[in-house]
Amino acid sequence: MNEEQTDSLGFGTRCVHAGQEQPDPATGARAPPIYQTSSYVFDDAGTAADRYALDDDGNVYSRFDNPTVSMLERRLASLENGTAAVATGSGMAALDAATSILASNGDNIVSAASIYGGTHSYFSNMATRRGVEPRYVDTLDPDAYAEAIDDNTAYVHIESIANPSLVVPDFEAVAEVAHDHGVPLFVDNTFGTPALCNPLDHGADIIWESTTKWIHGSGTTVGGVLVDGGSFPWDEYPEKFPEIGTESVAFDGTNFAADFGDQAFAVAARQRAIRSLGDGQKPFDAWVTMQGAETLALRMERHCENAMTVAEFLRDHDDVAWVNYPGLDDHEGHDIASTYLDGGYGGIVTFGLAGGYEASKRVCEETDLAQFLANIGDAKTLIIHPASTTHAQLSEEEQRASGVTPNLLRLSVGIEDPDDIVADLEQAINSAEEA
Incomplete structure (x- = not known):
């Protein structure tokens, strides 16, 4: 089976086989080998020169290219329906790499207001130091994006399912x-995952994702990925995107758009960002993430089923002031979610207690099965109070704009028995309200 044949197979099959269609040619090993090496021997001086000039795609140095990592990249590109992928050391590293390639001093980024607190902080506190201005708009209002874009806009950013x-x-x-x-439209597909959502099929040009979350799924490995959709015409805007559309002084006149076609962004991100910043994913982390990706389709089914069960339980609880889950008919985005999500509405449920800020914080301390920590997408159920943790760097006004209220609790619903998750939440809510 070759790569082209694999890409024609179903999603669940690609979760298992994409990126490593054949056994290891050196040993016959069927499991992907871990190439734990820093560097690679060149056959001759000509080969070495060609690789440094990007005329040969062989490996050079594991800071930015490694065979194990390449297997993961091919798998994720296939799952996201992209042309190529670049694995990074974290999701935030993926965001930084893309921004380094697309935006420069004097540019701006137009982003949905309802986004992960870490992304908001990156835009507002890191990108601004580089002279890049973030502009936040109503997530659900296309006209607001149009009004905010100008000649200096580097990209438009949204999340497939907004956090939180x-x-x-x-x-x-x-x-x-x-x-x-x-x-280009740049989409964070962490909450959606390729199991539920394929933004590239709906007009997006680039995907970024934290592979730490559902793709890996066990809370042991940090990673990220950029996926090139191969759709944006970089060559039509060479002056706007000089790192991709003009001759690169770093690579003796290489023009990524002209020389690499529908993989131009991915190659530029690898060679001009990851190579310089050292943000590439490590071989062992990539190997572990590949193991997790094999069960992505199965796990997302259970995450979504459990999340719906939990959302319905919370909706009927007297001490719960409100519940937010796209799968509920009364969710403000239920119809749009039903259009763009396939097979489920995700593994995150948010809710708030009638007791307010203090009661909601207390719930995190009272759960037993649900773990109080700052992660999502784990096989285990996880809970956190964003206003005092993940979004604490934002002002109350900024928190409200991103969808965070003082009593909001974010629950990442795991794959445990749903009755046990519900029982744990019930006793935690009761204890918090009594306190």
Whole structure:
């Protein structure tokens, strides 16, 4: 079986086989080998020169290319329906690499307001130090994106399922706005995962994702990925995106758009960002993540089923003021979510207690099965109070704009028996309210 044949197979099959269609040619091992090496021997001087000039795609140095990592990259590119992928040391490293390639001093980024607190902090506190201005708009209003974009906009950014408001933007409408202004649509698909959502099929140009979460799924390994959709016409905007569309002084005149076609962004991100910043994913981490990816389709089914059970339980609880889950009919984005999500509405449920800020914080201390920690997408059920943790760096106004209220609790629903999850939440809510 070759790569082309694999890409024609079903999603669950690609979770298992994409990226490593054949046994290891050196040993016959069927499991992917871990190439734990820093560097690679060149056959001759000509080969070495060609690899440094990007005329030969063989390995050079594991800071930015490694055979084990390449297997994971091919698997994730296949699952996201992309042309190529670049694995990074974390999700935030993926965001930083893309921003380094696409934006420079004097540019701006137009982003949905309802996004992960760490992303908001990166835009507002790191990108600004490089002279890049973030502009936040109503996540669900395509006209707001259009009004914010100007000639200096580097990209438009949204999340497939917003963290933590859980609204799903209208991908196609936002993509149309972005493309009308000559800028790419950049989507964080961490909450959606390729098991539920394929933004590249709905107008997105680039995906980024934290592989730490559902793709790996066990809470042991940090990683991220950039996936190139191969759709954006970089060659039509060479001055706007000089790292991709003009001759690179770093590589003796290489023009990534002209020389690498529908993989131009991925190659540029690897060679001009990951190579320089040292943000590539490590071989062992990639190997472990590949093991997790094999069960992604199965796990997401259980995450979604359990999340719906939990959401319905919380909706009927007297001490719960509100529940937010895209799968519920009364969720403000239920119809859009039903359009863009396939096979489930995700593994995150948010809710707030009638007792307010203090009671909601107390729930995190009272759960037993649900673990109080700052992660999502684990096989285990996880809980956190964003206003005092993940979004604490934002002002109350910024928290509200991103969908965080003082009493909001974010629950990452695991794959345990749903009755046990519900029982744990019930006793924790009761204890918190009594306190």
